[in-house]
Amino acid sequence: MKIEDGKVRIGATTTLYEISRTFLHSDVRFAGFVDTWKKFGTLAIRFSATIGGNVVAGTQYSDYATLLLAYNANVKAVSSRGERSIPLEKFILDKRITDLRPDELVKEVEFAIPPQGSSSSFVKFDRRELLIAGIITGAFFLTLEEGKIRDVKIAFDMVKGKRAPARSHEVEGFLLGKTFSEDLIEKAAEEVLPTYMERITDWWTTAEYRLDMSKVALRRGLLKCKTRIEKGVI
Numbered sequence: 356m357k358i359e360d361g362k363v364r365i366g367a368t369t370t371l372y373e374i375s376r377t378f379l380h381s382d383v384r385f386a387g388f389v390d391t392w393k394k395f396g397t398l399a400i401r402f403s404a405t406i407g408g409n410v411v412a413g414t415q416y417s418d419y420a421t422l423l424l425a426y427n428a429n430v431k432a433v434s435s436r437g438e439r440s441i442p443l444e445k446f447i448l449d450k451r452i453t454d455l456r457p458d459e460l461v462k463e464v465e466f467a468i469p470p471q472g473s474s475s476s477f478v479k480f481d482r483r484e485l486l487i488a489g490i491i492t493g494a495f496f497l498t499l500e501e502g503k504i505r506d507v508k509i510a511f512d513m514v515k516g517k518r519a520p521a522r523s524h525e526v527e528g529f530l531l532g533k534t535f536s537e538d539l540i541e542k543a544a545e546e547v548l549p550t551y552m553e554r555i556t557d558w559w560t561t562a563e564y565r566l567d568m569s570k571v572a573l574r575r576g577l578l579k580c581k582t583r584i585e586k587g588v589i
């Protein structure tokens with residue numbers, strides 16, 4: 356892992372444990388990495404699971420992929436033909452379907468270092484605390500400037516028409532530039548989120564419950580970012 360040209364660059368074979376030993380777990384601008392780590396599988400798996408594997412797996416359970424979407428990350432792919440950079444948002448096409456070509460490997464994942472006044476959070480709900488796939492997950496990134504939302508990025512385990520992690524641009528667009536308040540977040544959760552969020556019913560739980568929990572995640576996730584920015588601690 357390195358910082359270069361204003362970017363955080365994480366090599367594809369970096370394990371989650373290795374990430375946990377870096378500034379991504381101590382700098383408040385990256386606080387969502389700590390949340391994701393705490394909710395990820397078990398400690399044993401965190402020692403071997405890599406960031407590259409998480410992104411290429413490309414399922415709604417790929418927690419680091421969801422978090423990295425909130426950082427607007429890019430994926431660098433290499434082959435004997437050279438290197439190319441793909442926005443993660445365009446890299447994960449659908450569940451277990453990525454833009455990676457048969458002769459390519461993922462070399463690294465990179466994203467811009469956020470400015471001061473930024474933080475992130477990751478929310479994962481299930482019936483247990485550990486070794487969970489997540490009934491729903493959400494990742495939130497926020498930059499505040501004098502109380503105004505200068506930047507906001509929101510990703511969920513799935514959104515309308517895609518069964519894989521994706522951004523929710525509609526909610527981001529609604530919040531951007533406005534003054535942060537609990538009323539605003541409430542409106543975003545109750546009025547804007549349901550217009551694009553399409554949840555599914557399966558053996559695990561209902562679409563209605565998933566939608567309700569997505570609203571809760573949005574509220575909690577953004578409020579957590581704000582508290583972290585104000586207090587400067589994770």
Ligand SMILES: Cc1cc2nc3c(=O)[nH]c(=O)nc-3n(C[C@H](O)[C@H](O)[C@H](O)COP(=O)(O)OP(=O)(O)OC[C@H]3O[C@@H](n4cnc5c(N)ncnc54)[C@H](O)[C@@H]3O)c2cc1C
Pocket residue numbers: 367368394395396397400403404405406407408409410411412416417418419459460461462486487488
């Ligand atoms: C018990 C258990 C619990 C889990 N809990 C979680 C969880 O809480 N959250 C979560 O997100 N995931 C979880 N996982 C899934 C998995 O551990 C993670 O997705 C992990 O990050 C995958 O990384 P890996 O290095 O093991 O990849 P692998 O499983 O080895 O690879 C995944 C896929 O990516 C391909 N691949 C790997 N690296 C590259 C590369 N550099 N370039 C091109 N292709 C590549 C592989 O060929 C394979 O198709 C869990 C898995 C288990 C078994």
